[in-house]
Amino acid sequence: MIALAAYQRMTGPTYPKSGSVVVGNEKIKYTLPRSWTNTSDARIEIETSNKNLKGILVYRRHPSFDDWTSKPMEYASEKLVAVIPRQPAAGKIMYKIVLQDEKGKEYNLTDEPVIIRFKGDVPPFVLIPHIFFMFFSMVFGVRTFIEAVFVRKNVFKLALWTLILLFIGGGIFGPLVQHYAFGVFWSGWPFGHDLTDNKTLISLIFWIIALIQLKKNPANYKWAIISSIVMVVVYLIPHSVLGSEIDYRKVG
Numbered sequence: 001m002i003a004l005a006a007y008q009r010m011t012g013p014t015y016p017k018s019g020s021v022v023v024g025n026e027k028i029k030y031t032l033p034r035s036w037t038n039t040s041d042a043r044i045e046i047e048t049s050n051k052n053l054k055g056i057l058v059y060r061r062h063p064s065f066d067d068w069t070s071k072p073m074e075y076a077s078e079k080l081v082a083v084i085p086r087q088p089a090a091g092k093i094m095y096k097i098v099l100q101d102e103k104g105k106e107y108n109l110t111d112e113p114v115i116i117r118f119k120g121d122v123p124p125f126v127l128i129p130h131i132f133f134m135f136f137s138m139v140f141g142v143r144t145f146i147e148a149v150f151v152r153k154n155v156f157k158l159a160l161w162t163l164i165l166l167f168i169g170g171g172i173f174g175p176l177v178q179h180y181a182f183g184v185f186w187s188g189w190p191f192g193h194d195l196t197d198n199k200t201l202i203s204l205i206f207w208i209i210a211l212i213q214l215k216k217n218p219a220n221y222k223w224a225i226i227s228s229i230v231m232v233v234v235y236l237i238p239h240s241v242l243g244s245e246i247d248y249r250k251v252g
Contacts (some may be wrong), residue, residue, distance in 0.1 A: 016032060017114050021107050023050070032097070032116075034117065036119070038091070038120060039121055042083060043056060043083050046097065047078060051104045054072065061093060063247055088116065091116070094097065094113045095113060096113045097110070120182065121180065126173060130169055130174060130176070133176075135169075136165050137170070138231065140229070144158040144159050148221040148225045155218070155221055156211070156214040166204060170196070178197070179245070184201070184226060196243060199234040201209055
């Protein structure tokens with residue numbers, strides 16, 4: 001379960017972009033943020049012992065019709081440092097880092113620009129319960145699958161607990177997290193295309209159907225099995241894909 005949760009986070013569009021590039025005789029490692037709390041500007045740091053190495057931050061709002069803005073990075077404490085101006089919640093900036101050696105040769109850190117999304121600060125009393133209930137809904141969902149396939153005794157009870165945990169984590173605390181982070185309670189169907197919200201909705205629908213079918217016929221295990229499989233498939237979809245964003249082409 002922990003591995004599945006970690007996979008979902010690490011493959012998502014808000015997980016930091018890491019890699020390395022060789023400049024001269026130095027291998028420069030980097031970790032570029034793709035999510036930032038909008039209480040401050042986003043700080044970009046590239047560690048290097050080469051004082052003569054120059055760095056350039058190139059960025060623009062995304063999606064937008066803006067021109068690219070370039071500004072030099074400052075060298076301090078063996079780091080090249082630059083900041084990306086903070087944006088409103090759900091605002092995105094597309095950026096890239098270009099390094100330049102003493103001879104003027106340029107090195108792009110990434111093949112494609114990195115997109116960073118700004119979000120509001122989510123208080124722990126909302127975020128921690130959300131993570132807790134979502135994690136254990138997955139645990140109970142898998143446990144229901146095992147029960148439905150091999151044991152076939154407490155399927156309804158386990159399915160009920162799965163639905164309760166999922167509803168609390170995704171149906172109550174999920175919208176609260178969304179509200180604190182991006183200013184809306186729900187941006188999935190029918191109001192938007194937020195895949196995280198839609199994944200929760202799909203899982204809830206399948207578990208409700210499973211409970212109804214089990215209530216009608218306690219031996220009808222197939223819907224519990226189907227709902228468990230759907231839940232796992234949903235969790236395999238990277239977190240925050242098609243998430244909330246400001247379209248600067250429309251708002252200016």
